[in-house]
Amino acid sequence: MTLHALIVDDSEDFRLLIGQYMTLEWSDAEIVEWDPVTQGDIDDNYDLEKFDVLLLDYVLGTADGLDWLKRLKRRADCPPIIFLTGAGSEQVAVQALKSGASDYLRKHDLSKARLIEAVRNAMDERKAAEITQRMSRTAAISDLTTKPEVARLSDSDAPDAQIVEINGYKVIRKIGSGGMSTVYLVERMQDRQQVVLKILDSKLCEDNEFLMRFIQEFGLIAKIESRHIVKIFDQGFTDRHVYIAMEYFANSDLRSRIKKGVTPTEAMGLLTQVALALKAIHEFGIVHRDLKPENIMFRADDSLAIVDFGIAKMISDVNSLTQTGHILGTPYYLSPEQAQGDALDGRSDLYSAGVMTFEMLTQRRPFTATTPIALVNKHIHEPVPRLPAGMERYQPLVDKLMSKRATARFASAQQLLDYLAQLAR
């Protein structure tokens, strides 16, 4: 994607510096420099829509960058603005964010990495806003007219082949549908590879913040190179839908594997693979948030990969809020801190891995209850159940993974891996 950026700064040196960093990252970037001292104000007729991002200095010669920011943000065509501040200008940064800036950068310690991160986030924000606008327009049109293609997209009884043909995929069959998404097995037409296509409901696409998180999180997951993480091939947009194309798993999930029975040695092997997957995502700052046997899939060579990242939880959160007002599903794998709505880190996923370990070893869940609330209370208060006789050597592992306090668990997936290596000796 080509970057179109507008840099408004009275320092030519600084404009050149930013331009250089951006050109190093995006070789075909189109960068326009604006010197407020010699060029004056940005005219209301000046087209801002063509820019993905605008970088704006906080002092523009004799003019105040904050005034420019407020004025520019009133324009419908204004792209995300990254505000440039000086040393000791934290208050200015706060005012800028309150006035609509997407981010701020401190000029005196600017680095290429920080600039690129901010610009990428701004581009994602721009993209999300465009999609929201486009979909709102399409929805408005389809409210007034019957549009067969759009109607088929939202009609679950429609022939599947109509649904994703437009995106270069040919539907083989529908795999399933959840509250806010439908999943298809498709053939990618360019190379005839079978992939899974998950299409999110158009309601989600009206939520700009959700779209931004979706674009960012899946962008990040796509970068993770681990055979224990589902491969994301593409994320794309039609007029009314957002979709993700991802790896297809020919074999079953961990739920089926548990039903058939797993030996303790096999369980430790599977847990090791799960720990490797968690290590990979946690290193990228991603918490899965919804780890459960249904989200662990097996390939034809029997290697496993975790699927349905936080986005799945985000979807169910949106769904639960909009439809029922309750947590959807039964929270068998929820960590105590997650149940209480506290901030989460990777150790929350380790708790869920502990619940799965208990289940792999015993073929039953550690906590069950007749209502979700009662179940959540058990996660928060009830001691970890004892494993059956003959499995005592695994009890310390399960106890540590399922500690009520995150600080008492393994500090990281790597620590869990070290422990498992010791256990195997």
Next chain:
Amino acid sequence: MTEKIRIEIMKDLEVLIPRYLDRRHKEVEAFRTQLDAGDFEALRIGGHSLKGSGGGYGFALLTQIGATIETAAKAKDTAAIETALVQYADYIQRVEVVYI
């Protein structure tokens, strides 16, 4: 012989640095002229600009010098500006860039 001040800067900026430093040499003289003329507004704007660009290019001291000039210009503090300009000229004379 005057001791050099060695500054390590990312190779990514090699294309910009010679020009940047050349402009700094000229700027010292321009600041002196502005000070002689009592043009504190020009000094304030120039100091602010130097404050903004110095650290970004890897010359943290230039950001400090720029901030001093900007503040002193607002206060019309001639002595403080003169001191900062001596420091500025000395630094620019002695700085030696190593690209990493």
